Amino acid sequence: MRVLVVGAGAVGGYFGGRMALAGQDVTFLVREGRAKELAANGLVIKSPRGEAKLSSVKTVLTSQIDEPYDLVLLSCKAYDLDGAMDAFAPAVGASTTILPLLNGMCHLDRLGERFGRKSVLGGVCLIAATLDATRAIVQMTDMHAIVFGELDGVHSARVDAIAAALRAGGFDVDATDAIVQQMWEKWVFLATLAGATCLFRASIGNIVSVPGGEAALRALFDECGAVAASHGHAMRAPFAERSRAMLFAPGSALTASMLRDIENGLRTEGDHVLGDLLARRLPSPSSSSSSSPSPSPSLLELAYAHVKAYEVRHGR
Numbered sequence: 001m002r003v004l005v006v007g008a009g010a011v012g013g014y015f016g017g018r019m020a021l022a023g024q025d026v027t028f029l030v031r032e033g034r035a036k037e038l039a040a041n042g043l044v045i046k047s048p049r050g051e052a053k054l055s056s057v058k059t060v061l062t063s064q065i066d067e068p069y070d071l072v073l074l075s076c077k078a079y080d081l082d083g084a085m086d087a088f089a090p091a092v093g094a095s096t097t098i099l100p101l102l103n104g105m106c107h108l109d110r111l112g113e114r115f116g117r118k119s120v121l122g123g124v125c126l127i128a129a130t131l132d133a134t135r136a137i138v139q140m141t142d143m144h145a146i147v148f149g150e151l152d153g154v155h156s157a158r159v160d161a162i163a164a165a166l167r168a169g170g171f172d173v174d175a176t177d178a179i180v181q182q183m184w185e186k187w188v189f190l191a192t193l194a195g196a197t198c199l200f201r202a203s204i205g206n207i208v209s210v211p212g213g214e215a216a217l218r219a220l221f222d223e224c225g226a227v228a229a230s231h232g233h234a235m236r237a238p239f240a241e242r243s244r245a246m247l248f249a250p251g252s253a254l255t256a257s258m259l260r261d262i263e264n265g266l267r268t269e270g271d272h273v274l275g276d277l278l279a280r281r282l283p284s285p286s287s288s289s290s291s292s293p294s295p296s297p298s299l300l301e302l303a304y305a306h307v308k309a310y311e312v313r314h315g316r
C-alpha cells in the first residue's frame with residue numbers, strides 16, 4: 001500500500017515514521033523547510049518505547065506528486081487544512097482513501113466536500129507528542145494508537161487493508177464501526193481539557209487543587225457533553241468514566257497541547273476544538289426571548305473567547 005503522510009510533525013512523523021521503520025511504503029508530503037530538516041537530520045523519534053532514527057526518509061513536495069496514492073494519512077493542524085488539501089490534491093485518485101487524524105470534527109465535512117464523502121474515513125489518534133528544539137518527535141507517554149473506520153459504520157475491505165498496513169508500524173490500531181461516536185467522545189474530552197487548562201493556565205492537578213477548580217472542570221465537561229448528546233452522540237459510560245478519571249485526577253500533570261501552543265506563542269486550534277463545538281450548540285428555548293436579561297457567558301463561551309483574545313493579541 002502506497003501511503004502519503006501529509007505533514008511530518010508530531011503525529012504524522014510518529015505514526016508515519018513507525019510505519020516506514022517497519023518497511024511500509026511511506027512518503028511524507030512536506031513543505032520546503034521540513035524537507036531540508038529531514039534531509040539533513042533524518043526523522044528522529046524519542047520515545048519511552050525506544051528511540052528510532054530514519055536516516056533516509058522519502059519526502060515529496062506538492063509539485064513533485066506525479067501519481068495517486070492508496071492512502072493519505074492527514075496530520076496537519078486544523079488551521080492548515082485548506083493549504084494541505086491543495087497540496088495533497090494531486091495524490092488523490094479514484095481509489096484513494098483519506099484518513100484524517102486531526103482533533104475535532106468539521107474537517108470531515110470539508111474533506112468530503114472537496115474529495116467526495118466516500119474517499120474519507122473517520123479517525124482519531126491517541127498520543128501525546130510534540131517536536132523538540134532539534135525538530136525530533138518526542139512521544140511524551142507510551143500511549144500510541146489510531147482508531148479509525150468508515151463514517152457510515154460499515155465494515156469494509158479497505159478498512160481491513162489499511163488496518164494491516166497501520167499495524168505493521170507496531171502501534172495500537174482499532175478498526176471500529178463507531179468512529180463518529182468515538183470522534184465526538186474524544187472531542188468532548190479534549191474541549192474540556194483544552195478549555196480548562198488554557199483558562200486556568202494550569203494542569204489538571206493544579207486546577208482540582210484549588211477551591212472551585214473541580215466544579216469548573218465538571219461544569220465544562222457537562223456543557224461539552226450536552227452538545228454531543230444533542231447531536232445524538234452522548235458519551236458512553238465507559239468513556240465518560242475514563243474521561244472523569246483523567247479530568248479530575250488529583251496531582252495530574254496533564255495539560256492540553258493547546259495550552260502548550262499558547263505558552264509557546266503559537267497559533268491554536270481554538271476555532272476547530274472550542275469554536276466549532278460552541279457553534280453546534282442548539283439554541284435553548286429561552287434564548288429567543290428578547291425580554292430576558294443577557295445571561296452570563298457559559299464556560300465554553302468563556303474558554304473560546306479567551307483563546308480568541310490571545311490570538312488577537314498575538315496577531316495569530
Ligand SMILES: NC(=O)C1=CN([C@@H]2O[C@H](COP(=O)(O)OP(=O)(O)OC[C@H]3O[C@@H](n4cnc5c(N)ncnc54)[C@H](OP(=O)(O)O)[C@@H]3O)[C@@H](O)[C@H]2O)C=CC1
Binds near residue numbers: 102
Ligand atoms: N500532538 C499530539 O499529541 C496530538 C495531536 N493531535 C491532532 O493532530 C493534528 C496534528 O497535530 P501535530 O502533529 O501535533 O501538529 P504539528 O504542528 O506537529 O504537525 C503538523 C505538520 O503539518 C505540516 N503541514 C501543514 N500544512 C502542510 C502542507 N500544506 N503541506 C505539508 N505539510 C503541512 C506542518 O509542516 P511545517 O513543518 O511545514 O509547518 C507540520 O509539520 C492536530 O489536529 C492535533 O490536534 C491529536 C492527538 C494528539
Ligand SMILES: CC(C)(CO)C(=O)C(=O)O
Binds near residue numbers: 127
Ligand atoms: C487528548 C490529547 C491530550 C492527547 O495528547 C490531545 O489530543 C491534545 O492535547 O491535543
